[in-house]
Amino acid sequence: MSSTIKDKIDKLTDELIHHNHLYYQESTSEISDFEFDQKLKQLEQLEKEHPEYKRDDSPTHRVGGTITKSFNTVYHKYPMLSLGNTYSKEDLVDFDKRVQKGLGTLDYEYICELKFDGVAISILYENGILKQAVTRGDGEKGDEVTNNVRTIRSLPLSFRQEVPKAFEVRGEVFMPKDVFANLNTEREKAGEALLANPRNTASGTLKMQDSSVVAERKLDCYLYTLLGEGLGNENHDTSLQLLEKWGFNVSPTYQKCATIEDVIAYINHWEQKRHELPVETDGIVIKVNRVEHQQELGFTAKSPRWAISYKYKSEAAESKLLNITYQVGRTGAITPVAELTPVQLAGTTVKRASLHNANEIERLDIRVGDFVFVEKGGEIIPKITGVNLDKRPKDSQPTTYLNKCPECGTELVRKEGEAVHYCPNVDACPPQVMGRVEHFISRNAMDIQHLGPKTIETLFKLNKISGIADLYDLTFEDVNGLLIEEEDLATGKVKKRSIKEKSAQNMIEALQESKNAPFESVLFGLGIRYVGKTVAEKLAEHFKTIDSLISASFDEIVNVHEIGERIAQSVVDFFTNPEHQELVARLKAAGLQMEVTVNEQTAALPQHFADKTVVVSGVFNEYGREELKDLIKAMGGKVAGSISGKTDFLIAGENMGPAKLEKAEKLGTTILSEADFKAMTS
Ligand SMILES: NC(=O)c1ccc[n+]([C@@H]2O[C@H](COP(=O)([O-])OP(=O)(O)OC[C@H]3O[C@@H](n4cnc5c(N)ncnc54)[C@H](O)[C@@H]3O)[C@@H](O)[C@H]2O)c1
Ligand SMILES: [Zn+2]
Known part of the structure; x- marks a missing residue:
């Protein structure tokens, strides 16, 4: 029995350490904050019952982050702690009782603030100048990221008015929602992977080595703490007012609350309204206002006793599953999508959610006509978390997974041990052909600017292109005024924009220019299976011209240093296909580089x-x-x-x-x- 409890504690400890590492070092997450917090509470409980199994490295008694080696390590003057958190209003009433008992009086008040979802920062000002900025790190010491923080426009680097000689401010660095959305639009255009959420992006950005890239990312910062000697901030709200007066960016959403009932009213007030704010928030923070009271209540090893955060549960909604549709990705992977009756969720109307793959559908036993629960976590598109079986129609039928590609009718395949179905028709399945064109123009291959995946898709739809070679037949007239429709996957909302004259011109010029791109880029751009950028370089270097590569035998290719059999076979197969021979002939005729040019x-x-x-x-x-x-x-x-x-x-x-x-x-x-x-x- 006891060994199983020990195992449980070990397993939870390891899991939480893993998630902390991902969250703070890699700026990604595999589970939702709610799941993380549940696990942490579970561990706390087990450790309380069995302190003999509590490990020294347990995440329950330390601040989650650590320092990295890529920045200078700096010790904090005052530790930067975490906050106790809860998802329940009853817990808040208990918190209030503890405060009351601790202070032995009813004469106290709270300040409520929103809990901004970003990265904590401490900034030192000396003689009116921004001196140093440090991340929270492990709470005791953090990473010095001064250069990156200096790029935040709303943060004063110096002051026009008199300010105290030395003070420290703390706050949250975040990426505004619209900046995040624009960044993802740009990435989509460039064919790059989309970023999951603003918090992880802000955290990743703050730890970049090149501050000029950080500057482009347009981070912002709200301040909520003022520390130092003799500043005259006897209350938390006086701190906020001083910060405002000195020109710091303080969110105007804070409010004084006399009782815990007022606090709960504040929570209710912001539950929906917070989605209208320019920054993502995941809850509210309740702080005892008087600094004297704060000192009296003190700290635990991990968090202040005078503050707590109330976190909003990631919202769930119930909706009817109207249909399951299937999307074919650029690699031929099939994704099932739930089509739902439109429902309000976290500030947007959602009518689609991802179902991931056949296993997921089976696991949930989800059926058309079911009422399902939809949740929006950190991901871009919401997911289905369960089925309300009480509302299942009597005549409902189990879902049979699609067996033919919805785009080209080819029988789908599923590789041994993989969850995902694929359409094997790589050469003629439209989304896959589009994927090839996108690969061709991408940054790593031909690097053709001004031409994005959405434009390519539109050109395909209008039959203006049907493959890579057609790109070089495009004229100014073909693209000028082209109407591009972008649909938001989750909400189904369609945005329209048309290609302006200047952009059309740029596109045609970029295509012309790409004719100078080196042979190895062309070779990589062709998208031959297993021929990555390095392999393309090696083949180009060895064979010098496309003709000698085409006529090379399997043995000749495999004899090239570091080229294996799998690659060699794939190259031979590729060039044996008459369609690919024609593609090469057309690209050659268009004037692309088909041999290595030696730069003198x-x-x-x-x-x-x-x-x-x-x-x-x-x-x-x-x-x-x-x-x-x-x-x-x-x-x-x-x-x-x-x-x-x-x-x-x-x-x-x-x-x-x-x-x-x-x-x-x-x-x-x-x-x-x-x-x-x-x-x-x-
Ligand atoms: N999903 C995951 O894998 C994963 C992993 C690790 C941590 N997490 C999440 O992170 C949380 C733990 O992080 P934490 O220790 O930073 O605690 P926390 O984020 O719950 O609270 C402390 C932090 O809140 C921030 N904050 C925002 N607005 C504030 C305000 N107005 N006043 C004061 N502070 C404010 C500060 O950055 C502060 O450091 C967990 O509760 C969990 O939800 C998730
Ligand atoms: Zn297909």
Whole structure:
């Protein structure tokens, strides 16, 4: 019996450590905050009953985050703690009782604020100047991210008025909802993976090495704490007023509450209305107003006793499942989608939710006509979490999964051990062909700017293109004024925009320009299975022209260094297909690069790196990263991604992580500065 409890505690501890790591270090999450909090409470309870099994590294008695090695570590003057949290209003009444008992008086009041969903930050000001910004880290010490925080426009770097000589402010760095939405629209246009939610994006952005990229991300910050000596902030609301007066961004949503009933009214007031705010919020924070009272109540190891957060449960709604439709992705993967009676959820009207795959449908035993529960967690599209069996119609039929591709009619396949069904018709299934065109124009391949997936999709629909080669037959007239419709997956809302003259011109020019893209980019762009960017480079380097690659035998290809049988077979198969031969012929006729061109300038470079492995790290003044890599290759070197015993040279730019440098030194790698490198090129 006791061993099973120990196992349970161990398992929960490990799980929570795993989720903390993802959340704070990787800025992603696999489970919802609610699930996380439930697990944490469960562990707390078990540890209380069986303190003998509580582990030293238990997440119940420490702040969840840690520091990273890529920034300077800085100790906080006052610890940065977490907040106790609850999802229940009864708990708030208990909290109020504890406060009352702790203070021994009824003469206290609360300030309620919204709980902004971002990343906590501490900022020091000295002599009226922003001196240092540090993340919460493990609560005791955090990462110094001053340069990144300086890019936040609403944050004063200095003051026009008199301010105290030294003080610390704390608040939440966040990405406004509209900035997040725009960023995702841009990523979608560029064919990049969408970001899951504003919190994780803000957290990832704050830890970027290059602050010019951070600046583009347009983070914002609300301040809610003022610390320091002799500032005259005897109450929490006086702190907020001082911050406002000095020009800090304070959310105007805070409110004084005399009783816990008032607090609950505040919670109810904001439950729906918070969705109209420019920032995501996940609850409210209740703080005892008087600083003297706060000091009297004090702290636990993890959080203040004078504050608590009430978190709103991620909203669920019930809706009727009208139909299950199936979408074919760019890779041929099939996703079942629930079509629902429109329902209000977290501020938007939802009429679709993801059902993931056949296993999920089976697990839920979900049927058309059922009433289902829909939830919006951190994901982009809501999900179905269950079926209300009480409302199931008597004549309902189990769902049989689709067996033919809804786009091209081909029989679907499911690979051994995989949950997802695929359409195997890679060459003629429309979404898959579109996917190939998107791959061709993508940044890593031909890097054709101004042309996004939505434009490609529209051109396909209008039969203006049906494959890669048709891109080069497009004219200005074909794209000018093109009406593009974008549908929001969850809400079904359609946004329309038309391509303006200037954009049309840019598109045609970008296509023309792409004719200069190097042969290896064309080769990679063709989308031959297993031929990634590096393989394409190797094949181009070895065979020099497309003709010699096409006529090469399996043996000749497999003999190329680092090319395996699977790749060789795939290349042979690809070029044996007459349709692909025609594609190559058309691209050649259009004027694309079908052979390696030796750049005279780089061909003359001294071969200092012949047969050497070189790693590039940090930021450079005179060279772009790709440019630097090309130069190294032109000088005979191989570029590797990380430092190992095999690394001969490390070219170290600015802002390089100290851990990397240390590792290189330990391994005896020769370290070159940008200036050293430059000298070697001449
Ligand atoms: N989904 C996951 O995998 C996962 C993993 C780890 C943590 N989490 C979530 O993170 C929470 C734990 O994080 P935590 O320890 O930072 O606690 P917390 O986020 O619940 O509360 C403390 C934080 O609230 C923030 N905050 C926002 N508005 C505030 C305001 N007005 N006043 C004061 N603080 C404000 C501050 O950043 C502060 O550090 C968990 O409850 C869980 O929901 C989720
Ligand atoms: Zn198909």
